[in-house]
Amino acid sequence: MKRTFLLSVLGLCLLAAGSVHAAMRVDIYGPGQNSVNLALAAPLTGPEKEAGNMGAELQKLINENLSFLPFMRLTDPKAVLGGTVLQGYEPPNLDFKRFQLAGSDIVVTTYWPNGDRGTSPVQIRAFETNTGGRLFGKEYPRVSSKELPEVADRFCADLLEVLTGSGAFFRSTLAFVKKTGRMSSNVWLCKPTGRNLRQITRISGEALSPAWSIDGRFIVFTHIDPKSHSLGVWDRKKGSVQRVRFPGNVVIGPSFTPDNKVAVALSNGKYPVIYLLNHAFQKERVLEGGHSINVSPTFDKTGTKMAFTSSRLGGPQIFLKDLNSGATTRVSMNGGYNTEANLSPDGTLVTYSRMTEYGHRIFVQDMVTGAERQISFGPGSDEQPSFCGDSYFIAFTSSRGGSRGIYLTTRHGGDAKKVPTGGGDASFPRWGMPEGE
């Protein structure tokens, strides 16, 4: 009866929504437990020798990173009897008992074999406290203070991958737009934790709806100046931006397909319809049209399913199209104004915003069970939801803080965490995984 439940917290969370890749390896020991308790042992340069330089800084960064995971509870070091400075960084010199007593499921140790100054390797390990089993262990070679944020992100991605099967959250970079005035905004990037914040376009006019290419090289966006709409294309490799205009002067909500083509709403001379463009940004074919507004396409990772917004039934509603069969099904069944569809990469969930009497709210529709769940509750207006590559985290725009900012939640909802993006209204978050970020 020692192990009453051999179900993991994350496993429960992810399996509840139908995920099959949740290979959780951490055991929990009580019914009703819905989070993982993780303790960070003090970083060491030797037995009971606490690292105070880069070690302390890395510890702080990892702590900040893990605080973004809503299912992770970080153990207060003061709650660990005997303290977190250990004899050793792995068994048998690692005293698991003190972490068990503090209620920790996992303990993370950090060891700097050559000291934590200059450029040194660092070894990070994670253990299950109840069994002493090692969940993860890796050496990050040649770490200097400049690389500490990257090492923190890489470790957290590795740990998350061990726990859930996907480390996409910490490997991602958010693209978003920041407003600087009336009809004036540009595209910015940052990590989901707010780090590595930088502006990538500097064009007069308004940038909207940025979207990453799957390979992380390009970002496309809508650009509006006083005379025209255009498709903005930022090339990470060249560091340049080009603008492409189309007949009809309409460019709305571009998105990349998995084979790196762009789908975007353009005018067919009558209505905005969704076109697939070829690699030279020329119209290839219509993906969805008709005598109604059709905008905001997004795709699953196979490129066979497309979620979009259409006014074919009067007010805007969310639809899902099977691009192999051509069959279209209605997704949003409640409310008269549902827009901004975003399909999870695994194709099982569609998130969108619904206009309510209190402002817009974010909903998730499970395409397997047909169940709809409200995942944001304001205050203010919550809009523009976007799935992370793990189909678990969702970024969205909210005015709950007075001005518009970017927030993170999960497909189950819960407390939303604000992404620090500096001054100015931030909106239109979109996840991407550029290599070498």
Add this chain to the structure above:
Amino acid sequence: MKRYALILALVLALAAGFGCSKKTATADPNADQGMDPALQAAVQQITDGRVLFAFDKFDIQPEYKEVLKTKAELMKQYPSIRVRIEGNCDERGTQEYNLALGERRARAAYEYMVTLGVNPSQLEMISFGKENPVVQGSGESVWSQNRRDDFRVIAQ
């Protein structure tokens, strides 16, 4: 005392300057360039009358058909006039859908004016969605003013 007088003079001069620039921006910029007064009046009339819409709608209400008829007659009379129709929405909808709705609003006016005989080459369209409100704030009195087509004369 001399210094105060100088500052006052500067402030007055600046204020007068701002006053002038505002006037020329709202009135006709070519007024002092010897433009035909009738053409000037036509440009003003085309620019002035907005077309307003109901929430999430883009059909032209009968009262605004009259407004468009007047504009169309003037544009037929002055074929040198070119107009950009700017479709706009109120703040309640979401941005991408509103860009599409704004386009439908601009297109509705465009198509109606073309059926009235305006040469399509005299017209162009753009949607600003909810990005360019004419009145700031909330409430139906504000929203109703922002669900509109603006008519900008781009050549005369």
